[in-house]
Amino acid sequence: MNLILTAHNWIMLAGGSIDGNKKPLDSSEYLGVTFAGIGIVLLALALLVVIIMLFGKIFDGINKNQQTKAKVAAAAKAPKASPAPAKKPEPAKAVQPPVPAPVVNAVDDDEVIAVISAVVAMMSEQDGTTYQVKSVKQKPTQGGFSGRSAWAMDGRRNNISPF
Amino acid sequence: MLQILLDILRGLWETSGLCGLAEDPMKLVMILVSFVLMYLAIVKEFEPLLLLPISFGMFLSNLPAVLTEDAIFHAEYWNQPQSVDWFWQVIHDGGLLDKLYLGVKLQIYPCLIFLGIGTMTDFGPLIANPKSFLLGAAAQGGIFFTFLAAALMGMSAAECGSIAIIGGADGPTSIYVSSKLLDGAESNLNTGTIALAAYTYMALVPVIQPPIMRALTTKQERAIKMPQLRTPSKTEKIIFPVVVTLVVALLVPSAASLVGMLMFGNILKESGVCSRLVDTAQNALMNIVTIFLGVSVGATCTASNVANWDFLKVLILGIVAFSLGTACGLLLAKLMNWLSGGKVNPLIGSAGVSAVPMAARISQKEGAKVDPTNFLLMHAMGPNVAGVIGSAVAAGVLLSVIAY
Numbered sequence: 001m002n003l004i005l006t007a008h009n010w011i012m013l014a015g016g017s018i019d020g021n022k023k024p025l026d027s028s029e030y031l032g033v034t035f036a037g038i039g040i041v042l043l044a045l046a047l048l049v050v051i052i053m054l055f056g057k058i059f060d061g062i063n064k065n066q067q068t069k070a071k072v073a074a075a076a077k078a079p080k081a082s083p084a085p086a087k088k089p090e091p092a093k094a095v096q097p098p099v100p101a102p103v104v105n106a107v108d109d110d111e112v113i114a115v116i117s118a119v120v121a122m123m124s125e126q127d128g129t130t131y132q133v134k135s136v137k138q139k140p141t142q143g144g145f146s147g148r149s150a151w152a153m154d155g156r157r158n159n160i161s162p163f
Numbered sequence: 164m165l166q167i168l169l170d171i172l173r174g175l176w177e178t179s180g181l182c183g184l185a186e187d188p189m190k191l192v193m194i195l196v197s198f199v200l201m202y203l204a205i206v207k208e209f210e211p212l213l214l215l216p217i218s219f220g221m222f223l224s225n226l227p228a229v230l231t232e233d234a235i236f237h238a239e240y241w242n243q244p245q246s247v248d249w250f251w252q253v254i255h256d257g258g259l260l261d262k263l264y265l266g267v268k269l270q271i272y273p274c275l276i277f278l279g280i281g282t283m284t285d286f287g288p289l290i291a292n293p294k295s296f297l298l299g300a301a302a303q304g305g306i307f308f309t310f311l312a313a314a315l316m317g318m319s320a321a322e323c324g325s326i327a328i329i330g331g332a333d334g335p336t337s338i339y340v341s342s343k344l345l346d347g348a349e350s351n352l353n354t355g356t357i358a359l360a361a362y363t364y365m366a367l368v369p370v371i372q373p374p375i376m377r378a379l380t381t382k383q384e385r386a387i388k389m390p391q392l393r394t395p396s397k398t399e400k401i402i403f404p405v406v407v408t409l410v411v412a413l414l415v416p417s418a419a420s421l422v423g424m425l426m427f428g429n430i431l432k433e434s435g436v437c438s439r440l441v442d443t444a445q446n447a448l449m450n451i452v453t454i455f456l457g458v459s460v461g462a463t464c465t466a467s468n469v470a471n472w473d474f475l476k477v478l479i480l481g482i483v484a485f486s487l488g489t490a491c492g493l494l495l496a497k498l499m500n501w502l503s504g505g506k507v508n509p510l511i512g513s514a515g516v517s518a519v520p521m522a523a524r525i526s527q528k529e530g531a532k533v534d535p536t537n538f539l540l541m542h543a544m545g546p547n548v549a550g551v552i553g554s555a556v557a558a559g560v561l562l563s564v565i566a567y
Contacts, residue, residue: 020321030314037307045300052293155540
């Protein structure tokens, strides 16, 4: 019975039926606001969940289609290009020092290239494969540091600063 | 001759601020409180961008002015219903801070701040994981359960709504709702005290949330690693603000101003073709509005408004609202974790109280305490920005059901 009364009040409340100066409120009024409020907020945001999920699926589908088309187009173009015989990676017995950058669109900072080369050399030592740094390209930025979003920047700051 | 000299001296004393302080010593107390807040803002860096303007506004409005026309702020103007005469009185006789406070009273500043927030917000994590919306909705439970608590304490509907909205952990929304509900209401509360409590608790998020998070989650739950989120396309990010505005405005029209401006700012950013407008909204406009909002809201913190039991009730219920919001978010995240078979770290639920991005950072930090290789920030940003939308919707609901 109480539930029915509360539901009735929810409907009544939608029209701004509680006088702001009313004091104290009836139990049906404050219970109505509390549960109707939570209900409406959940309903509105649940509706958004459904819509955004639907959009996500549609866009995923579109992206997959585009990727498939791109792959087909690339495969169609591939025979026309002069194919270079792929080198088989030779397992290196001794780790060769990586060759830093015959660079296209080069990052001019030698220190950055040295750091990247050092990391590659370390990886070479770990897995026994020889890698070569053939080019170092700076990722295009959309304003802001390294093109990272604000949240990514914040995440990075959180991860690299002591807790 | 001596009598004339004494009369002059007495006249000087009676028109001086010192006489005003002697007549109303509470002003001195409020000035001292403003100094404490300035100390917290400058030395402890508690939300300095807001707390410093608020504290200085408090300092300015509590400086005694014997002649009414000299006062920089008139608290008495703001306890009466708005009318054309009232408006002309403020324009004609008001001090500088009265005129700046019109932006609060007319709900201009909160909406402009939402515009700025929109240009700074990346809804990508929310689009990538739309279920986060539910966590943003659950955390608004703090608002409505506090409404219940305030009603049980015998407060009026307008007071209940104004206090409860603090649980949204969203300063502009608190100002927006309280300035509407308390306009002309028979109440000792005012927008300034609500805003002061809201911003105080937002600054204290790192203190309030962690104990609740640890109490409601196990160590194993806090250690759950969540998979990498997908990257939404630009088109999705552009469509998102339009869809959200449409849905919210259709369901809860009272929230349209806040959500509309938030999403307007966001579409400016995501469109990528309005860089000048985005730059202005993010920086110059946001800074100007923050200054005006802070100093004028601080000005409302006069002795008569703050030194009373009602303000103490606001402080108590405010922390209840914040804590309940955190708990509701955590509990729903636990439920989602259980339903998903252990794929959701419940810590991200507490980020549903908007306080962007502080609440998400707390989730990250608490997760990293258990496992330093666990990166929850991106996952917590989803509920966090959903909380901004959720609190605006909750504000709309309160404004819909309470007549003002």
